[in-house]
Amino acid sequence: MIGRRGGSRNGRGARSVDKQTEISTSGDAANNALILAFGRLQGAANRLEYILGRALEVECGISHLMFEVLLILGRAGEPGLSMRAVAQEQVLTTGGATRLVDRMEAAGLVERVEDPGDRRGRLVRLTPLGEETTVAASRVHVENIRRYFLAPLPVEDRERFAEDLRILSHTARDTLPRLP
Numbered sequence: 001m002i003g004r005r006g007g008s009r010n011g012r013g014a015r016s017v018d019k020q021t022e023i024s025t026s027g028d029a030a031n032n033a034l035i036l037a038f039g040r041l042q043g044a045a046n047r048l049e050y051i052l053g054r055a056l057e058v059e060c061g062i063s064h065l066m067f068e069v070l071l072i073l074g075r076a077g078e079p080g081l082s083m084r085a086v087a088q089e090q091v092l093t094t095g096g097a098t099r100l101v102d103r104m105e106a107a108g109l110v111e112r113v114e115d116p117g118d119r120r121g122r123l124v125r126l127t128p129l130g131e132e133t134t135v136a137a138s139r140v141h142v143e144n145i146r147r148y149f150l151a152p153l154p155v156e157d158r159e160r161f162a163e164d165l166r167i168l169s170h171t172a173r174d175t176l177p178r179l180p
Helices: 026-030 033-060 064-076 083-090 094-106 128-150 155-175
Strands: 110-115 118-126
Touching: 033 064, 033 128, 064 083, 064 094, 064 110, 064 118, 064 128, 083 094, 083 118, 094 110, 118 128
Parallel strands: none
Antiparallel strands: 110 118
8 A cells, every 4th residue: 555654665755646747748647656556446446346345256156236235234123224215325326226126136145125105106125035145145245355455465565455445435425416
């Protein structure tokens, strides 16, 4: 990580991402410390998404997106969540969330039930199979997170890194407009 033990791992100095530099050529752009840092974050996220998502598919029979919805519903508990709330949590359109929940319902992972607060509304909640799948997939996922996400990082940087990611995630979430 940049700036942690007095310097960056690439030997370029700890403040290279904080330094304002002019970009006047494509080479300047390609070597800009901020652009490189963000590209590495994106690349790591994409590769980890693939590795961890593939493990969930192979070992548990669900996609990573389905797993995320299972976790959202697990956090919500009873009586469940509206499709709109599921869509907002996953940054999906309501149509995309509906198609995903349709597939999950066909697999027996979730069910749609009446909204006790709105007779016209429907909520999505976990089925017993969804609960069981969430637990099994979480065990697989945690082990893979330890292996591919934590193990490569120095022990002394792990807590701070997790906190930095939380800050970035919440800031980005709060910047996005809420879905209508």
